[in-house]
Amino acid sequence: MQLLAAPVDRASLPDDVEVLKDILVEVAQAFQALRAQANQQMDSLAAQLAEFKRRAFGARSEVLAVLQPELWQDVVELPVPPEQLDQVKGHRRRRHGRPAIDESLPRRRVEYDLCDADKAGFARVVRIGEEVSETLEYTPARLEVLQHARLKYRCEDEAGRSTIRTAWAQASPLARSNAGPGLLAHVTVSKYADHNPLARQERVLARHGLRRSRQTTCDWTLGAAELLAPLMAPLKRHVLGSAVIFTDDTTLALKAPRGEARGKSITARLWVYLAGGWLPDPEQRWRRVAPAALYDFTTDRSGAHARRMLGAWRGFLQADDFAGYAESFRSGVVHAACLVHARRRFAKIVKDAPKGSPPGLAHEALKYFAEVYRIEGEIRDADPDERLRVRQLETRPLMDDFHRWLSGHAPTVLPKSPLGEALGYALSNWGALNTFIEHGILEADNNISERAMKPVALSRKNWLFAGSERGGHAAAIAFSLIETARLNGVEPYAYLRDVLQRINGHRQDRLEELLPMNWRPA
Secondary structure, three states: OOOOOOOOOOOOOOOOOHHHHHHHHHHHHHHHHHHHHHHHEEEEEEEHHHHHHHHHOOOOOOOOOOOOOOOOOOOOOOOOOOOOOOOOOOOOOOOOOOOOOOOOOOOOOOOOOHHHHHHHHHOOOOOOOOOOOOOOOOOOOOOOOOOOOEEEEEEEEEOOOOOEEEOOOOOOOOOOOHHHHHHHHHHHHHHHHOOOOOHHHHHHHHHOOOOHHHHHHHHHHHHHOOOOOOHHHHHHHHHHHOOOOEEEEEEEEOOOOOOOOOOOOOEEEEEEEEOOEEOOOOOOEEEEOOEEEEEEEOOOOHHHHHHHHOOOOOOOOOOOOOOOHHOOOOOOOOEOOOHHHHHHHHHHHHHHHHOOOOOOHHHHHHHHHEEEHHHHHHOOOOOHHHHHHHHHHHHHHHHHHHHHHHHHHHHHHHOHHHHHHHHHHHHHHHHHHOHHHOOOOOOOOOHHHHHHHHHHHHHHHHHEEEHHHHHHHHHHHHHHHHHHHHHOOOOOHHHHHHHHHHHHHHHHHHHHEEEEEEEOOO
């Protein structure tokens, strides 16, 4: 019997008791189905609301303090997650008082002596030592004008013929500009390393007596980046020379071209490709690849951009499961997935759970991840051979137990629920998530590329958008050199100032000497 949508009155009901029982059962089943559907929708909306609250008001850290309830509490014979035991280590008691001043900072000595009146009160005064205390002092930045005087000579040869010769000097790295390399480096580092928009820099420079329009400082930034553009080719060769590349991408607002809607912007992308891993030297000893970051600006997120950048390179690509990499994986690139991406889905469930909720499956999953990272912490500084040995001995059995745990619990949750999606993501990417176990040169996650995206996120929060595609490509060049300098422990201002001063006269076949990992001050 099929239920009618219209109300049913007593007169339309049958008198047969058995038929009435059938109608009652059918109505109860329909009600239960409707209730289950409503509960599923309520769970989905509650998860969305919790996610919104966490994004708007919650902490960014993934440290967890609350737990997640599950839909079913049936006992399942599955591996038990490892217990998290915190080992209390000895520690040094921190000394009270001010911390010591860094020894590398320059020092200027100021002496204080007794005045003549104090000395005159004694028959004899003998110096027996001194007491030295240190204070930190700050000298504000200052602008100065360099006058480049190129001496001119009238030169005669033995026959009496004369000519005029003028000494050569490079006043500014940029043609038809009065900005020196130090000022260009300052503007570039302030925008891309310190995240100061040009409008703010304009006010700072005005306080020091330099009043230039924002268009002028913009031209300086673009000109400096384009002057450094030839370094991108040797930087790309260095990145593609490594066996492991970490990659990620993020959004960057791009001002709409002229002729389109005024004030609108489109969503462009900044990609990063980081050299990493290890390579054997001629004596077959492991050495770390010098870290380097290569950024690429695009106006969309097509997978063709990754294929263009990687080209014929074959190695291990540590990345998320973005579909744009699929063609590269089919062509011989090995996918090493990020363990943190899988963990983050479970962590989000735990963080979104109501306060006081009992421990659940998401909490158990995090115990597996915690044990993996405990092992990784112990072998972080080991060479690839030792890392491979430990991973085969300890991490592989742990991940096998984790896979059985995932497979056993996946059928017990709704596939479209947050927990179901977290379980499904881990299982669907299981092969790539275990690649790091088979190779000691790999890392367990892709965190290094996510950290390389942080300067982009901080910058776009301050200067909001790129004004043009030219500006987007300039940002990619500046981020590449500044982040590579940071990864190699090089101070970015000193590096850029020196390279901007030298690049015009440097041999084009030896540009790799100017990369941050090879740079030596002139």
